[in-house]
Amino acid sequence: xxxxxxxxxxxxxxxxxxxxxxxxxxxxxxxxxxxxxxxxxxxxxxxxxxxxxxxxxxxxxxxxxxxxxxxxxxxxxxxxxxxxxxxxxxxxxxxxxxxxxxxxxxxxxxxxxxxx
Amino acid sequence: xxxxxxxxxxxxxxxxxxxxxxxxxxxxxxxxxxxxxxxxxxxxxxxxxxxxxxxxxxxxxxxxxxxxxxxxxxxxxxxxxxxxxxxxxxxxxxxxxxxxxxxxxxxxxxxx
Numbered sequence: 406x407x408x409x410x411x412x413x414x415x416x417x418x419x420x421x422x423x424x425x426x427x428x429x430x431x432x433x434x435x436x437x438x439x440x441x442x443x444x445x446x447x448x449x450x451x452x453x454x455x456x457x458x459x460x461x462x463x464x465x466x467x468x469x470x471x472x473x474x475x476x477x478x479x480x481x482x483x484x485x486x487x488x489x490x491x492x493x494x495x496x497x498x499x500x501x502x503x504x505x506x507x508x509x510x511x512x513x514x515x516x517x518x519x520x521x
Numbered sequence: 522x523x524x525x526x527x528x529x530x531x532x533x534x535x536x537x538x539x540x541x542x543x544x545x546x547x548x549x550x551x552x553x554x555x556x557x558x559x560x561x562x563x564x565x566x567x568x569x570x571x572x573x574x575x576x577x578x579x580x581x582x583x584x585x586x587x588x589x590x591x592x593x594x595x596x597x598x599x600x601x602x603x604x605x606x607x608x609x610x611x612x613x614x615x616x617x618x619x620x621x622x623x624x625x626x627x628x629x630x631x632x633x
Contacts, residue, residue: 411564439621448609448625449565462620498564506613506621507553507572515564 406432409501411513418489419521425485426516428499434479435501439510440472442495449498454506455482489520524548525612525624533630540597542627544610547591554586554593555611558604559626565609569595600631 408431416424428438437456441449453469455461455476463469471493473485482501486493496517500510526545534540542556553572557565571577571584571593583596593612597604610624 449623451620451622454620500565509555509567509570510611510621511567512557512564 407509407511408432409435409499409511409513411499411516413516414514415517417519417521420490421488422520423485423487424489424518425483426497426499426518428482428484428501428513430480430501430511433501433503433511435482435503436479437502437505438476438482439500439502440474440482440484441498441500443498443515444495452484486518489518491520494518494520524614524622525610527608527610527624527627529625530628531630532627533632534600536600536602536631536633538600538631540600540604540629540631542595542597542608542610542629544593544595544612544624545591546593546610546612546622548612548614549588549591550615551588551591551612552615553613553621554584555621556582556584556593556595557609557611557623559607559609561607568608597629600629602631602633605629605631 410429440452453461453463461474476482498515500512502508555570556568559565569584577584581598585594607626609626
């Protein structure tokens, strides 16, 4: 149980392109979904927390107009990287929880984004 | 002081030994503590979570929590080469809103 599917797993695209990443909880309803990015040999950096039906809460320093998050249902959240540039290249990982930060998070497999 | 701290390692133990991974946190209001394992190039996977002071055992893994000392640890008994990974400690931080902070991770290498 507690399977989270993240798609796509790998994206290469040109600078200026917008990229959408989907995160789905397959066998449970996720009250809260989290989006992280991770640079090589560094730890996870929380970008934003999203609750179904409400606006995402972004961490300090994360541009909400650049990283658009939509959590339209209890099983789906999307992250759109708008007008991506090479510095946005990273490993993006979503996770889902049934009950917020006091419950375990279940992670998707991550999306490796490379902007040329 | 960083919110969640871990020794970065690498920690090397021989196969069959006990690996001990430590984590300290700064928020005395934290109530939930998690250990995740992350293999290189992969996303984290949940190993254990603990909410109460004391020990919690699950197979070869034991989580230990001491809220007074703001300390949580993970013991891995009978370490196997397949346990070689980075171990992430995560703590919920109750500030203006709930969120989970991950430590920098400890790299564990189990030597056959």
